[in-house]
Amino acid sequence: MVKQKTAWFCQECGMESPKWVGKCPSCDQWNSMIEEPVVKASKSEAVKYTGSKAKPLRLSEISLEDTPRIDLRSVELNRVLGGGLVPGSLVLLGGEPGIGKSTLVLQLSLRLKGRKILYVSGEESVQQIKLRAERVGAKNDECLLLSETQLESILAHAESIKPEFVVIDSIQTISTSRVESSPGSVTQVRECTAEILRFAKQRNVPFFIIGHITKEGSLAGPKVLEHIVDTVLQFEGDSNHYYRIIRSIKNRFGSTSEIGIFEMQNTGLREVSNPSELLISQHKEPISGTAVAATIEGNRPLLIEVQALVSTAVYGTPQRSAIGFDNRRLNMLLAVLEKRAGFRLSQKDVFLNLAGGVKVSDPAMDLAVMFAILSSDLDIPINKEACFAGEVGLTGEIRPVNRIEQRIGEAGKLGFKKIFVSENNQKNLEQPKTKIEIFQAGKIEEVFRNLFQGANK
Ligand code: TYD
Ligand code: MG
Numbered sequence: 001m002v003k004q005k006t007a008w009f010c011q012e013c014g015m016e017s018p019k020w021v022g023k024c025p026s027c028d029q030w031n032s033m034i035e036e037p038v039v040k041a042s043k044s045e046a047v048k049y050t051g052s053k054a055k056p057l058r059l060s061e062i063s064l065e066d067t068p069r070i071d072l073r074s075v076e077l078n079r080v081l082g083g084g085l086v087p088g089s090l091v092l093l094g095g096e097p098g099i100g101k102s103t104l105v106l107q108l109s110l111r112l113k114g115r116k117i118l119y120v121s122g123e124e125s126v127q128q129i130k131l132r133a134e135r136v137g138a139k140n141d142e143c144l145l146l147s148e149t150q151l152e153s154i155l156a157h158a159e160s161i162k163p164e165f166v167v168i169d170s171i172q173t174i175s176t177s178r179v180e181s182s183p184g185s186v187t188q189v190r191e192c193t194a195e196i197l198r199f200a201k202q203r204n205v206p207f208f209i210i211g212h213i214t215k216e217g218s219l220a221g222p223k224v225l226e227h228i229v230d231t232v233l234q235f236e237g238d239s240n241h242y243y244r245i246i247r248s249i250k251n252r253f254g255s256t257s258e259i260g261i262f263e264m265q266n267t268g269l270r271e272v273s274n275p276s277e278l279l280i281s282q283h284k285e286p287i288s289g290t291a292v293a294a295t296i297e298g299n300r301p302l303l304i305e306v307q308a309l310v311s312t313a314v315y316g317t318p319q320r321s322a323i324g325f326d327n328r329r330l331n332m333l334l335a336v337l338e339k340r341a342g343f344r345l346s347q348k349d350v351f352l353n354l355a356g357g358v359k360v361s362d363p364a365m366d367l368a369v370m371f372a373i374l375s376s377d378l379d380i381p382i383n384k385e386a387c388f389a390g391e392v393g394l395t396g397e398i399r400p401v402n403r404i405e406q407r408i409g410e411a412g413k414l415g416f417k418k419i420f421v422s423e424n425n426q427k428n429l430e431q432p433k434t435k436i437e438i439f440q441a442g443k444i445e446e447v448f449r450n451l452f453q454g455a456n457k
């Protein structure tokens with residue numbers, strides 16, 4: 001018997017290596033390599049799709065009018081996709097288990113009345129899907145449900161039903177018989193997605209594919225798929241909270257800076273049209289000691305609430321502790337406040353916490369951290385509609401931060417009316433579409449005067 005050729009694949013990034021390594025040389029992940037058979041396309045399969053009628057065209061010969069976007073009847077989703085779903089496109093929806101991916105796509109499929117839809121689930125039985133549909137209270141007789149994990153059979157159904165839109169929940173449960181490895185492995189996931197892509201492009205049918213993200217990396221993360229698909233949407237949010245944010249990480253047909261916000265209710269996901277209710281409305285009355293920072297995490301802008309508590313030290317040495325923020329940086333900012341701005345904090349305990357249990361190392365947090373501390377110390381609340389994006393230097397100057405437009409844009413989108421940034425960001429600053437006042441300052445005193453006018457220093 002001929003021994004099948006195998007190779008080692010990283011479960012995180014999909015890198016292939018001829019032998020086992022403890023740490024992936026590409027993404028530096030430990031213990032992520034698993035052995036899988038190497039797929040070689042056989043000759044008969046290689047010629048399977050040569051019947052395509054596509055021929056090379058000049059740009060001028062291609063008309064855009066033929067490709068209207070499909071309205072998904074969801075303002076938030078349409079916006080994130082760049083104005084609706086492009087026919088023939090492949091959209092990957094990633095997110096942690098339990099975040100609501102299946103609920104989102106089911107509601108979407110049931111909302112698209114008048115269009116033939118194929119909803120394939122490899123995770124749930126059709127009875128389970130019906131129960132969920134009853135829970136969200138939607139009906140659509142043109143939506144066909146299929147519980148299947150075999151790719152060939154799914155595509156055969158799609159071929160005969162000719163749906164206008166196909167949902168696959170989830171790619172990790174689907175397998176093709178052409179590859180021997182188990183469902184969810186890098187090779188299976190990659191092969192299945194590539195096959196779906198071929199189908200989608202040839203028949204001009206859009207696909208929504210759900211992909212899991214797991215921390216252990218036991219399933220192939222959507223990372224390997226990101227190169228294949230047209231659009232990658234990420235569904236995120238804390239499963240303990242009710243809000244969910246959907247953002248596009250990659251979009252061949254639109255901008256990646258759009259976000260859509262949903263609220264998980266007992267009867268499914270509801271669109272949140274006024275997103276500022278999300279972050280700030282937790283406390284109705286303004287509370288001292290909180291400030292919102294416009295940070296960037298990875299390449300995504302994120303607004304985070306900084307909470308500070310300043311109280312008189314009961315013991316000789318005051319305590320300083322920060323959760324989610326670097327302790328040394330906190331001490332440095334306190335020293336700057338003391339030395340450069342004359343605030344007496346040396347006999348005070350200072351506690352700092354980032355809301356939602358997040359950890360951030362973005363230097364643009366500095367300004368928000370400082371003003372949360374000052375607000376708590378003076379017991380004066382900061383305007384709820386203001387946020388901050390600036391690094392603070394040792395001399396007390398506010399230094400510019402990168403990608404300021406993106407931060408301002410996100411703050412504006414989330415309903416903030418004012419953002420404090422460095423005056424040195426001025427050169428390349430343009431007013432975003434949303435109405436937000438940009439306050440540029442060089443020193444912390446200027447921000448202080450603007451925020452706490454009339455307060456005793
Ligand atoms: P689900 O869509 O199954 O998540 P995923 O497919 O991403 O794993 O939904 C997960 C959670 O949502 C589940 O814990 C129950 C909750 N949920 C609601 O709160 N309200 C609802 O109407 C539905 C359908 C689910
Ligand atoms: Mg699910």
